Amino acid sequence: MTALNPAGETLAGVAPDDFVRVDVDPITLRVIGGALDSIAKEMAQILYRMAYSSLIRESEDLGAGIFDVNGRELCESDSTPMHCGSIPAYIRGIDRRLSGTYQPGDVILHNHPYHGAAHSPDYGIVIPIFFGGRHVGFAGCTGHVSDIGGNFPGLCMDVVDVWAEGKLMDAAKIYDAGVRNDALIQHILDNVRTPEQNAGDLEALIACARLGERRFVELLERYGVDVVMSAAEKWMDYSEEMLRRRVREIPDGEYEAPLSYLDDDGKNREVPLAVAVKVKVTGDDVVVDLTGSHGQVPTAFNVPFEGSVLPTVASAVRTLLLDEALTEEYVPQNDGCFRPAKAYAPEGTLFNPDFPASCFARFSQINRMFDSINIALADVLPDRAVAGSSAALCAIAYSGLAEDGQSYWVYIEINEGSYGARNGKDGLDCVDTLMANTRNNPIEELELNRSMIAERYELRDEPPAPGQYRGGIGSVRTWRMLTDTFIGSEADNRNDPPKGLAGGHDGLPGAFTRNVGTEREETLYSKVTQERCAAGDTLEIRMPSGGGYGDPLLREPALVLEDVLDDFVTVADAERHYGVVIDESTMTVDEDATARARASRQAA
Template sequence: MTTTPMPTSGVSLAGVASRTWNDVDVDPITLRVIGGALDSMAKEMAQVLYRMAYSSLIRESEDLGAGIFDVNGRELCESDSTPMHCGSIPAYIRGINRRLAGTYSPGDVILHNHPYHGAAHSPDYGIVIPIFWQGEHVGFAGCTGHVSDIGGNFPGLCMDVVDVWAEGKLMDSMKIYDAGIRNDMLIQHILDNVRTPEQNSGDLEALIACARIGEKRFLELLEKFGLDTVMSASERWMDYSERMLRARIREIPDGSYEAPIGYLDDDGKNRGVPLKVAVRVQVDGDEVLVDLTGSNDQVQTAFNVPFEGSVLPVAVSAIRTILLDEAVTEEYVPQNDGCFRPVKVYAPEGTIFNPNFPASCFARFSQVNRIFDSINLALAPVLPDHAVAGSSAALCAIAYSGLASDGESYWVYIEINEGSYGGRNGKDGMDAVDALMANTRNNPIEELELNHAMQALRYELRDESPAPGKWRGGIGSVRTWLMQTDTFLGSEADNRVDAPAGALGGADGVSGSFVRNVGTDSEEVLFSKVTQEIIRKGETLQIKLPSGGGFGDPFERDPFAVLSDVWDEYITEEEAARDYGVVVDTETWTVNHEATMKLRAGEPS
């Protein structure tokens, strides 16, 4: 591998500390106690948010993030929820600080969602509360959650929009509580400009409650140990995470590692024009640069990505996840600002990964998943024990909507469909799971059927066989809905025109699809990205998610594992012989080892 100079315009997500406290020694036991307290308070914040929220995307899928941050937005702790939400909150705080720094008061509550000032994208409401201790501003409690509607051109999700203002209502560092005084008129104005005022109101109150419990718990920690001890311990936790990640980076040979060029289906408007994703990972000592040079120019739809709020946290999460995977790391390494420091990202301005204002960047999750997937594939040759074969890497967010019975509002339901992981060294790919950056749960079909005029006809693993490999790829899900009323459909998915890649000899996975009225005379294949398509009453919609790639030579797969896959009807007896070189007797459910050895050796049977 050759090493090339790092671009000088690479950007790090790490903040810069400004101390208002004295550094003191912290003994190991106190350090672990404070570290555990930080971890538990972030988890409690998330629990409050998803238990109180009204919208199913937050309440059921847990599409949220929460944590405690210092005055510059450096992350002290985060919840075990969606990495994108947690990793973007430091950017939210930096965006808020640019306007409000020096004006904070106890009792302030700030609402923010501006994608060019730190937000992950505009539907992710961020609530930030400044924390004061003995009259001094010492940090923030912050959280984010994806709300059902923000009042843009179309309900729920939109693709074909002209600019960032058309996405919906933008809130840029707005104090909805000022020194404890609630601005009811401002909040009412916000709710009057969305289609789901009841859901948004409930979600907003849940976000506020989430941040307030974080503020309360952090103040309790300060009362017990004092500001100097808590902040000194936090610094040591962050430094420890940084040291651990840098040590793992140093184990990778210096060099420039490029992923195979990938392509997104289209931009949601210009059909048949795929978008290029180019990812290079450069390792230089104990630092990593993720270089997105060569990726597609920004597009005229919402299919662009906010750089600071989305691209940066994805790169950090990918490097941390690959190198500090809990399955292969004995030591506990907390997720905090220390993990951001060794990772830099560069994306040329005017590309889909660093668009110029005011380009819309409403729909960005399929693109960032491809960044993660490509980083993983780029490092697979030098990290075979850590990397994963290509995953679905295409978050399938779909919004169903219609006019509510009161005639004055809309019902909006946003679901996340489950793809799969690729195989990895020692493990088959996980089936029907939200892959890579999302970490969201599936929405129960009962929840939708109870509240909306839709019926689930099918929800299971798709029929196509998994990608062969020593460790097979995971299997994506298939879901079929019957519409019981005319329903608007909006989608920002990606079917993977280039199927998830196999790794180290494994086979490629399978692409996804959207099909209206499957199996009928009126069957119609839909695009993965749609803007307010109408699915009529009595029509069906089938959604298939991509299946992940295989890992390693399929002829090295354990014959008993192949037999089990035949037993589970994942593959057929013929596929076992053709793809894995394993001869299975389905009468006795045994492996013919002699015939298998000959087949794998290429000898005539």
């Protein structure tokens, strides 16, 4: 499967045949739209408040929503777009095996990356919704659990195939017509290193989907199937038309991003992996062509096409063209936003691997793809495009054998990068970017529960990328291990640093350093498999800083002074990069000297 609409070429626009489409007045339409939005938000609240694992509970690495019988998204939670965007593919993967067998009370667990899952650690729970004896839709949610078995705790890079990743559940009914399959659930928990966490996460996922089922049935009871589904169809069509309207404003053509490179595949060191992105616009359709990207690799560093590539393309197009800060009209996120965006990736490549290649660690690649789509369209969307962002998910798993010797402690943290600048705004500092949208992991959470202590957690010392609008600043975090600890990482340091736009400077790459500042200092690769840190060792994680936007000599001197006062740049940096001369005795801008310095730079 190389080219496909995220909603499914054969499904997009096909309405269920078990309801009559009726006219819905504007007020009722708004009420139902608001109700759908509230259902998805409430589902997500249940999931992240009930979950046991830090990734779901602290980082909100989750997604939830309501879907029709064809798997089309009616609403989604305000959480990670990767999770929300992939649930329709989960449903299609489940439907290929269970279509025609759904019953009230079913609860289905799924995580197969070649049958729709974003990747195997993202457990998906799907519940078919019945009303009046008819199957009318699905409630679905996903969340990243701490461990799924497999070769290594938490995260794995150097694994031979998809089976080595861990326990695969391919449309497994853990409740069949309301009857819980305790033997199957126990089998699943017996094959992971964190059974207590996984059990808690599984119950949270089930509770989330059941809440969605209940709330949607309540909506149907109040307004009837015909009215609710007709309103949902109208909202989907509206979102599609709003997005297509923005696509039509882009001149037809092919827009290509400069070739960028990921560090390596986690095994073959010093072999960078090309990411090639070309955006083709024809009328009101967008196709993202990934031809020219690196071939699939013999590690876990591949990307499931349907569960990860397609949601990324849809999210990137929607984010750029329907930015909420620049769009006055309310446009809900639903299946309509998927329809104008398509993707192509040759089979057997990084973004469309052949079964059974492992694709456990796929986030740095899709974030880089999102970043490249943005860069490709920068010339035709100068007021919307963002300079290069950190564009890598820095997920690190720390683990060790628990005191009881019967299980492992596993902690997965997300480290924060930064956004590039955009026309009119500086880049955001120390935040997760693009497809991730996860929250930071509080250091106290790990210190209370694990054998590590944080010695540093703050913004990087280096100045941000200069520009009329400066780039965002990445984070730096230092852990000291209190006991022998294993580390697994699927990050990307961006040895190919984030690109500046319109005259802005490039950002800065990241780095992993063990025992920094000591005679035992050692630079680690961004991707490691079960790297051992001894008790007393430190690990410094330095995240990339985003690119700048625009000529630095056009930056308002008052903003440069503000950055100096905030210790983001030095007085010398201000003059060297921005031509702004600051009187250190009064810490004010010397306007005459600044005018002369800038005139001299511009003349040169």
